[in-house]
Amino acid sequence: MPPILGSKRPKNLKRTAKQFLHYLGRHKILLFIVAILVTISALANLLGTYMFKPIIDEFANPESDNFKNLWQGILLEACIYLCGALATLGYTQIMVYLAQKVIFELRRDMFSKMETLPLSFFDHQTHGQIMSNYTNDIDMLADSMNNAFAMLISNFIQIAGLFVLIFILNWLLSILCTIFYIIIFIYVLYASKRAKKNFEKQQEAMAQLNGFVEESLSGQKVVMVFNHEEENIKQFIEQDKYLQKVGEEALRYSFSMIPFVVSVSYINYAVVAIIGALLALNPVLGVTFTLGSISTYLVYVRQATMPINQFTQQSNLLLGGLAGAERIFHLIDETPEIDDGTVTLVNVKEADNKLIEVNEKTNTWAWKKSDDSLEKLKGDVRFYNVDFGYYENKLILNDLSLYAKPGQKIAFVGSTGAGKTTITNLINRFYEINSGSITYDGIDVKDIKKQDLRRSLGIVLQDTHLFTGTIKDNIKYGKLDATDDEVIAAAKLANADSFIRRLPDGYNTYITGDGANLSQGQRQLLSIARAMIADTPVLILDEATSSIDTRTEALVEKGMDKLMEGRTVFMIAHRLSTIKNSNAIMVLDHGVIIERGTHEELLAKKGIYYKLYTGALELD
Numbered sequence: 001m002p003p004i005l006g007s008k009r010p011k012n013l014k015r016t017a018k019q020f021l022h023y024l025g026r027h028k029i030l031l032f033i034v035a036i037l038v039t040i041s042a043l044a045n046l047l048g049t050y051m052f053k054p055i056i057d058e059f060a061n062p063e064s065d066n067f068k069n070l071w072q073g074i075l076l077e078a079c080i081y082l083c084g085a086l087a088t089l090g091y092t093q094i095m096v097y098l099a100q101k102v103i104f105e106l107r108r109d110m111f112s113k114m115e116t117l118p119l120s121f122f123d124h125q126t127h128g129q130i131m132s133n134y135t136n137d138i139d140m141l142a143d144s145m146n147n148a149f150a151m152l153i154s155n156f157i158q159i160a161g162l163f164v165l166i167f168i169l170n171w172l173l174s175i176l177c178t179i180f181y182i183i184i185f186i187y188v189l190y191a192s193k194r195a196k197k198n199f200e201k202q203q204e205a206m207a208q209l210n211g212f213v214e215e216s217l218s219g220q221k222v223v224m225v226f227n228h229e230e231e232n233i234k235q236f237i238e239q240d241k242y243l244q245k246v247g248e249e250a251l252r253y254s255f256s257m258i259p260f261v262v263s264v265s266y267i268n269y270a271v272v273a274i275i276g277a278l279l280a281l282n283p284v285l286g287v288t289f290t291l292g293s294i295s296t297y298l299v300y301v302r303q304a305t306m307p308i309n310q311f312t313q314q315s316n317l318l319l320g321g322l323a324g325a326e327r328i329f330h331l332i333d334e335t336p337e338i339d340d341g342t343v344t345l346v347n348v349k350e351a352d353n354k355l356i357e358v359n360e361k362t363n364t365w366a367w368k369k370s371d372d373s374l375e376k377l378k379g380d381v382r383f384y385n386v387d388f389g390y391y392e393n394k395l396i397l398n399d400l401s402l403y404a405k406p407g408q409k410i411a412f413v414g415s416t417g418a419g420k421t422t423i424t425n426l427i428n429r430f431y432e433i434n435s436g437s438i439t440y441d442g443i444d445v446k447d448i449k450k451q452d453l454r455r456s457l458g459i460v461l462q463d464t465h466l467f468t469g470t471i472k473d474n475i476k477y478g479k480l481d482a483t484d485d486e487v488i489a490a491a492k493l494a495n496a497d498s499f500i501r502r503l504p505d506g507y508n509t510y511i512t513g514d515g516a517n518l519s520q521g522q523r524q525l526l527s528i529a530r531a532m533i534a535d536t537p538v539l540i541l542d543e544a545t546s547s548i549d550t551r552t553e554a555l556v557e558k559g560m561d562k563l564m565e566g567r568t569v570f571m572i573a574h575r576l577s578t579i580k581n582s583n584a585i586m587v588l589d590h591g592v593i594i595e596r597g598t599h600e601e602l603l604a605k606k607g608i609y610y611k612l613y614t615g616a617l618e619l620d
């Protein structure tokens with residue numbers, strides 16, 4: 001059996017139901033109308049049957065004017081059933097609207113929450129598992145809302161009403177019926193408990209399978225390169241089999257309910273019919289039966305099978321839906337990124353050596369502190385004794401201290417896994433540090449509102465990502481209100497303009513699948529252009545030019561030099577030639593800065609950097 005990631009989660013039906021009702025509760029008026037219509041529909045059904053009694057009794061009475069009363073009775077029945085039908089139509093239509101609305105709200109809340117979650121959340125699950133929340137879990141919930149929710153209430157009313165009415169008609173016989181119903185109830189309870197457990201497993205297994213398919217898709221090339229197709233199919237089948245097994249278990253229990261309920265109901269019917277007939281002939285304990293009573297009674301007993309049957313089916317459907325809802329709420333309840341920063345980034349203009357906050361765009365920025373004082377954005381970044389690890393017990397960065405004054409170009413070099421990307425992840429607060437502090441223009445980054453902090457940083461990530469859309473849209477991602485001229489200027493600076501113009505639709509060329517139709521280097525050029533258009537005082541370039549040929553790289557650098565003027569730049573590059581003219585180079589090894597200085601200083605030192613540069617050493 002493949003491991004099920006979510007199986008450790010608490011299965012709290014009561015809490016899930018409460019949360020779900022909270023969503024439904026936002027539409028109180030509609031729910032109230034549904035409740036009324038459901039009641040009308042259920043009562044109409046009960047009353048319709050009950051009215052047979054006087055009609056039959058009238059008809060069997062030789063003294064009455066049978067036909068006149070018969071017509072009246074039939075007309076009354078027609079009215080009752082028409083009311084019932086209209087009420088049913090009404091509540092099903094409202095429920096369709098309600099279900100779609102609630103599902104819309106859940107999807108919206110789930111996505112909004114997802115956008116606020118810390119990166120560490122995504123480190124621990126596959127994308128497919130999260131996707132499963134949006135597809136499979138939502139589907140289950142929508143299905144149960146459309147088909148079960150109102151019907152369940154209706155059936156409950158019908159069952160309760162039927163009970164009352166059969167007791168009114170004949171209490172003695174009803175005691176016997178109750179015994180049968182209790183037997184049914186106990187079995188239904190047992191089977192639905194088992195079914196529910198398996199429904200939850202099914203949802204989790206489905207999420208696991210989705211995750212596997214998603215990974216196979218995104219890593220299709222690697223699968224092919226290593227001839228892993230068969231191994232992949234084997235793994236898939238294993239997971240698929242498990243899903244089949246739990247799905248089967250869930251349905252086995254839920255479908256065993258119907259035949260059980262039907263069989264016991266038929267036995268009940270037969271027993272009641274026989275005893276009822278005997279009672280009609282020989283009253284016991286003063287209990288008698290008229291012809292009308294016995295036929296109505298039998299109709300009720302037969303009728304009871306349907307709501308009980310449906311009740312079991314729908315409670316299953318509802319349980320399945322709630323299993324989906326539980327997983328959805330699990331995502332919605334995740335703790336968002338901590339952001340208690342109060343310092344914001346505002347546009348300012350300078351007048352008489354004073355900063356004044358303005359609403360229009362000035363391209364001059366300042367930090368606005370909680371006491372409303374303004375501090376010009378300069379781009380001074382410092383680390384003080386920073387310790388950090390992705391997991392609690394494993395430090396990646398050890399007592400790291402460094403500073404970058406405004407306009408300085410700081411480079412990190414070091415072996416793979418040394419912690420270079422990690423440092424940049426901390427500046428933009430993708431992760432929280434364990435101890436020490438990081439300041440930006442003298443302000444602790446924890447005090448800066450995350451969005452504003454990230455707005456002040458232009459970042460080219462090590463792994464480029466392009467979105468589905470045109471090239472222009474992708475560059476504009478760095479500045480949503482950029483004009484076409486700005487897009488072209490940024491592309492020119494990044495030296496991307498010439499290749500873009502050679503594409504079939506130029507800047508309007510559509511990119512899909514993370515830019516699969518572009519070369520790796522072209523993707524990097526686009527992400528550089530995207531960072532350039534953002535025009536930020538601090539730039540972080542993580543292997544930004546690693547896939548670009550040296551000639552193009554030289555051109556990009558030329559463009560960037562212009563851009564970098566007056567900006568603080570953190571640069572990570574394996575190709576040491578690209579960082580030669582940095583103000584400071586930090587040589588990192590296992591999360592510790594082992595050397596620092598300018599290119600010349602480090603060469604003169606004849607230490608690790610010297611050996612790296614001359615090719616005499618590879619860090620390990």
Ligand SMILES: Nc1ncnc2c1ncn2[C@@H]1O[C@H](COP(=O)(O)OP(=O)(O)OP(=O)(O)O)[C@@H](O)[C@H]1O
Binds near residue numbers: 123390396420423
């Ligand atoms: N999201 C993460 N969760 C847990 N550990 C991580 C995560 N990202 C990186 N690490 C670990 O942190 C260490 C430093 O990784 P980092 O990405 O900073 O290296 P790097 O110096 O940028 O290497 P490269 O030159 O290959 O890009 C590595 O040992 C890596 O295993």
Ligand SMILES: [Mg+2]
Binds near residue numbers: 420421422462542
């Ligand atoms: Mg890296």
